[in-house]
Amino acid sequence: MRRFKFVRDPDPEEVGENIEQFLHWLDGPGCLLLTGEDSSRTRALVTLLHGNEPSGLFALYRWLRSGRRPAVNVVCIVASVAAALEPPLFEHRMLPRARDLNRCFRPPFDDAQGELAEEILELLRLHHPETVVDIHNTSGSGPSFGVCCHMDRQHDALVSLFTQRLIVSDLGLGALMELSEQQRPTVTVEVGGRLDEEAHELAFEGMCRYFESEDVLRPAQTDWGLELLRDPIRLELRENVTLTYAEAPCDNYDITLLPDIEHHNFGGVGDDTLLGWAGSEATRLFRAQDAGGHCAVSRLVRIEDGNIYPAQPLKLFMITTNALIAHADCLFYAVRDDGSTICH
Known part of the structure; x- marks a missing residue:
């Protein structure tokens, strides 16, 4: 992978004392490999596909600084670091004249964003995760929700780790979650507005459940039921x-x-x-x-x-x-x- 920085089980002190230091430590797209208690299985977390949607990054940084260990291996992909670092911090969805990265997960992969999307797909193929969660912020302030292309109990279970609303849609935009397969459930989670502290907290709490639960594909006993919106x-x-x-x-x-x-x-x-x-x-x-x-x-x-x-x-x-x-x-x-x- 030409662009990615690979780090296995980074030391909590290694990732920096604040989120900006963490971004500079990554210095570009990063792939962090976390070893789980059960190393026979792997899950994937993708975040910062858009440089102005930081909640997933905040949650991952907070997890890394805590020194906790996940239940299974987790491959964490942090994508648009350059866009996030472009002053002012976390203001740019993508760099000037670049395509929206979350519209690039289908051919042709013939520009810089397309090549980055292709490398993310290759990382997922390489690690064979049992699930993929892609964390985003909404473009405005608003409630959290999940999005998936397939309506089944596994996708329900993944989304319910984070939120109580699920949108089922296959718009064919070239988004990462459109590549979901029955053997690799993939969901997008929009945790709320990028400036909302509640969104940052929801991302962290959901990430802890995603990292630490023995089984994330069985509907959990939460105190909410999923509100379902279709197409x-x-x-x-x-x-x-x-x-x-x-x-x-x-x-x-x-x-x-x-x-x-x-x-x-x-x-x-x-x-x-x-x-x-x-x-x-x-x-x-x-x-x-x-x-x-x-x-x-x-x-x-x-x-x-x-x-x-x-x-x-x-x-x-x-x-x-x-x-x-x-x-x-x-x-x-x-x-x-x-x-x-x-x-x-």
Whole structure:
């Protein structure tokens, strides 16, 4: 592996006295191999695919400093160290002009991000982990949730180590969790906002359960049941559409969204909930496609007298108030308010 720094069972004093020293110690993508009490099995943890999503890294650093030993071997992959270190610390999702690393886990692997994704896949093949957990932060402040492509008890069990919400979706974006196989369950866990102390704590507590449990593929006896959301639809911006966030319409932008729109994360919104303002037809501004490949914009939003409303009662999540992320990725995901698929 050309890019990776490999360290087996690092000494707690070796990894630095704070998180920034830990990043400089890694000095690029890192693969940390932790020896478990049972060395016949291996699990994998992936974190920092995005340089501005630090909760998983904070949790891993805290674990390493504690000197604890996992129940089984764990291979820990820390990816976008350079982006995280780019000043200011933890502000950059990826380096300028680089692709989103969590859209690169499918061919072609023909640029730097693609090659890094390919090396991560090779590491996973090499170590044959029984499970893979990929820890992220949400782009805005909001509740935690897990995402997987396969609906079964094993994926349920993995997600329930961290959170009480599970989204089942196979959008085909090139994300790491899309490579999940029945013999290697893979989940993404979004632990909450990147600036939220609660998200950092949830990442650590979930990581401790993931590292220390003898069996992570059997549903645990938690005090919560999983809320299940199926096949969400992404609302995206069309190219060259301008966006801002403000308390009133901004004439110089095609779309103005309310700055507190992220407060609707995982909450139900009625068809009379004001989301923002726009100066054109919805289909000229937005893109959305359902599982059948049909345009779904009219089922997500409507524009009436310049006001943007949900087209029907919906449950929204992964809402962002970062215009750069909205342009590069999407504005939000949506299902019907009862958690079901938005059908054609």
